[in-house]
Amino acid sequence: MKLRSWFLKACLGLAVLLVGAVAALVLWQLPVSALQSGVSPWLALPLGGGLYLVVAAFFAAVVFAWQLLGTINRQLAFSRRAVRLLSRLKWACVGMQIGVLLCLPMVYTVADGGDAPGVMLIGLVLFAIPMIVAVFLAILQRLWAAALAYKEENELTI
Numbered sequence: 091m092k093l094r095s096w097f098l099k100a101c102l103g104l105a106v107l108l109v110g111a112v113a114a115l116v117l118w119q120l121p122v123s124a125l126q127s128g129v130s131p132w133l134a135l136p137l138g139g140g141l142y143l144v145v146a147a148f149f150a151a152v153v154f155a156w157q158l159l160g161t162i163n164r165q166l167a168f169s170r171r172a173v174r175l176l177s178r179l180k181w182a183c184v185g186m187q188i189g190v191l192l193c194l195p196m197v198y199t200v201a202d203g204g205d206a207p208g209v210m211l212i213g214l215v216l217f218a219i220p221m222i223v224a225v226f227l228a229i230l231q232r233l234w235a236a237a238l239a240y241k242e243e244n245e246l247t248i
Contacts, residue, residue, distance in 0.1 A: 092163065095159050095162065095163050098159055099156065099159055102152050102155060102156055102159075105152065106149065106152055109145060109148055109149075113145045117141050117142070117145065120137060120138065120141060121134045121135065121137050121138030121141075124137060124196065129196070129199065133195050133196045133199055134196070136192040136193070136195060136196070137192070137193050137195075137196040139189075139192055140188075140189040140190065140191070140192030140193040141189065141193060142189075143185060143186075143188060143189030143192065144185075144186050144189035144190060144193075145189075146185070147182045147183070147184075147185030147186040147188075147189060148182075148186060150178075150182040150185070151179055151182035151183060151186070154175050154178045154179040154182060155179060157175055158172060158175040158176065158179065161175065168234065168237050168238050168241050169238065170238065172234060172238075173231060173234050173235050173238060176227055176230060176231040176234055177231055179227055180224050180227040180228055180231060181224075183220045183221075183223045183224035183227060184220070184224050186220040187217060187220040187221050187224065190213070190216050190217045190220065191217060193213070194213050194214075194217065197209060197210060197212075197213035198210055198213070201213070
């Protein structure tokens with residue numbers, strides 16, 4: 091079990107390094123270059139804010155996932171802390187979804203200007219991914235809470 095948990099933590103660390111590198115190298119340039127190319131500030135500013143929100147929510151989700159893995163390693167998988175961490179992880183995914191939603195007007199402008207409807211489809215898929223993960227985490231949170239209730243009820247009977 092520790093080996094699998096170590097592997098998942100290594101994957102989380104790699105994801106943090108990749109997203110951090112992309113954020114440090116590219117993220118701050120996109121809104122500036124959009125403004126310099128003549129795009130309206132009403133489109134460029136939500137793009138920058140949305141991208142920063144996606145990255146911040148991603149880092150929060152990594153922290154909550156790391157803590158959840160630690161909780162599972164300590165054999166406390168069915169505890170109130172695990173249910174709370176699942177809830178926080180779900181809301182971090184919702185934050186990523188809101189960030190992508192803020193970027194969609196700029197994606198539409200690029201798709202419309204370049205006559206490339208596939209770009210808009212990619213933007214919508216990027217919007218749907220955090221939503222699907224958030225729904226899955228909400229279901230998992232409810233199942234986890236029900237299992238915790240059964241566990242506590244069983245402990246009272248014994």
